[in-house]
Amino acid sequence: MNDTKVIVGLGSCGIAAGANKTYQKIKELKGAENLDFELKQTSCVGMCYREPLVEIVDESGSYLYGDVDEDRAVDILDKHIGGGEPVKNYVVKSDLFDTGRDQEFLEGQVKIALRHCGHIDPESIDEYIAQEGYAALHKIAKENIPREDIINEVMESGIRGRGGGGFPTGKKWRFAYNYTSEEKYIICNADEGDPGAFMDRSLLEGDPHAVLEGMVIGGYAIGASQGVIYCRAEYPLAVKRLNLAIKQARERGYLGENAGGIQGFHFDIMVKEGAGAFVCGEETALIASVEGKRGMPRKRPPYPAELGLWNKPTNINNVETYANVPYIIHKGASEFSRYGSEKSKGTKVFALAGKVNHSGLVEVPMGMSIQDIIFELGGGIIGGKEFKAVQMGGPSGGCIPNYLADTLVDYDSVSATGAIMGSGGMVVMDETTCMVDVAKFFLNFTQEESCGKCTFCRMGTKRMLEILERITDGEGQEGDIEELEDLSRQIIDNSLCGLGQTAPNPVLTTIKYFRDEYEAHIRDRKCPAKVCKPLLTYTVDPEKCTGCLVCARKCPTGAISGEKKQVHVIDQELCIKCGDCYNRCNFDAIIVS
Amino acid sequence: MRIQRIPLPEQEAVQEESEELDLSVLDPLIDKYRNKKGNVIPLLQGAQQRLGYIPREAFEKISRETGLEKSQLYGVATFYAQFRLSPVGKNIIKVCHGTACHVQGAEDITDALEDSLKVKDGETTEDMIFTLESVACLGCCSLAPVMMIGEETYGKLTRDKAVKVIKNIRIREKQSNS
Incomplete structure (x- = not known):
């Protein structure tokens, strides 16, 4: 038996790209041809743009193969395992040779929160332990570290809440610690609802024990006896792996009586599945939801640290925050705080998506520039188009324009642009993205997700959406921009929770940086990015039209007339601007203006 | 805000002709969560998992057998995107x-x-x-x-x-x- 391992990446994104089929194929071949290797699974290494990923580790070194569909799997097994020759042109990373851009994607990163993701089998507690897992907890038990010292260490690391708020984690722990109560709770906010963000999902799927260990440490520090992970129901694989991890941790004594070997500390964790409400990412709404109520936020103070779940002192942190905790305790605060900028320490995970070549998960030191993330790690814009803006912070955030691409990603610099750091969604937009349409998209989202408690959020977002719809329908009026700004201010001032207070951000930032686009829609009835359909006209270029009839046959309203081999004409009265002719034309003969 | 309504009884009647609902599948679920704190969402999630959606009769049965108010169940069911009040396609x-x-x-x-x-x-x-x-x-x-x-x-x-x-x-x- 040799030690060759074949490891398939089975995270949600890999599975979506077909990794299960690849895994099955490899398993089938292994059996059929009696191949000698160990078949294993891991989770997402963050290279989503190359999924499915398969790593082969043999005595010569490690080879990470990308885009491994079933056919490619057959080819690779045949040549690499069968013939002993790695198939170099499929390799995206190897410790033996340079793979260019793919290599840069991985090497430009510093992995702390994602330290195990894509490297261990998330369903095996032994693999986690082998990578210094639960070492922080052992250290606490062995050295008998007092609870205050743990809080101080977290404080000293400078870590701030990774869910987007940026509140210092150590401070939050101290508040909860300071309240005396028989019962206290610790909650992990895994209700990742931002459209365009999937950092927490990858972490939960890829390294569930790190999150558990962080929670156990937090629970011990504040004096809690019960932990709750509030996880989105849309993440079935994360829920499954968390439950498995909890079971394993109980068996090994990291949960339960004298948890982690700390005498007198009894602590357990349960998973609560959310039921689909974006507002439940807000801590008081989340607590209401765990209690089985409608997830509506309440006024703060009192903060959850004083009156939280079941009216007991409660500490809530995000998934990524907890995943960093074992590292901080095990390696020491200074090892963590040597990364990052003055006021934002450590690293941050971003979900890079949109019109960027290398979409996926990246973890970078705080203080890296947006430019470097998009162009160095992200490999630039798809099709070499022009970079226009990047959206950060989802529906609570805003769009940062290309000329501010040297903005450093830390809490304060990003906030200064009007966007927010947020939980880490980073959606890249190019010249074909309409900023008014993007603003409408986010407002539509927050409008729908508003819980309805505060009038300004409930009605104000609706009114704003109506104005934006009017603008993108070509019926904008003078004064619309000012009215949007006015409504925004009122919603910000008169909403209880973060959802309402930040809902206007996407509109305000796009007005701030792309006011000319709003004006083009309103005054000239034009959409410069050619996205808003009611503002477009489709005509036929007589020079290019070959009279092939393809568009005329498919036009849903019969608006295109013309004989075979004669130039076609689009009847503007009948045209519904669906763009179908444009997409079908093989000769670029449809002009959009 | 998402707005959903429980279908009116007459609309429900049409659907019932084609498919008789077997509500006894809810019994173990109700036994498990009766009198537990924070039980509303798991009850509704369980009911939907077993029936594909939450019919009017399920609200009535859960309310009757757990003592939870129908208004409370309905309020929670209409708040969250996950819950469906009408049957869904295959x-x-x-x-x-x-x-x-x-x-x-x-x-x-x-x-x-x-x-x-x-x-x-x-x-x-x-x-x-x-x-x-x-x-x-x-x-x-x-x-x-x-x-x-x-x-x-x-x-x-x-x-x-x-x-x-x-x-x-x-x-x-x-x-x-x-």
């Missing part, structure tokens, strides 16, 4: 409308499916084979635009590709029925 098509999918043309995909299935977003086809839904983010942003049907995810969609997937499923369904 295949739920979830078209992702996250940011990444939006900028890559998710709107077109929903349009094309609406045209092809002759239903609006959120509705079910007459033959009960498909329900078309928009969802916030499936987290497969690198494959945008994406849709999910059952466990299967379809990425890098175009109008034609999406419609073709649906047509193939319909053909399969028809074959397995005949």
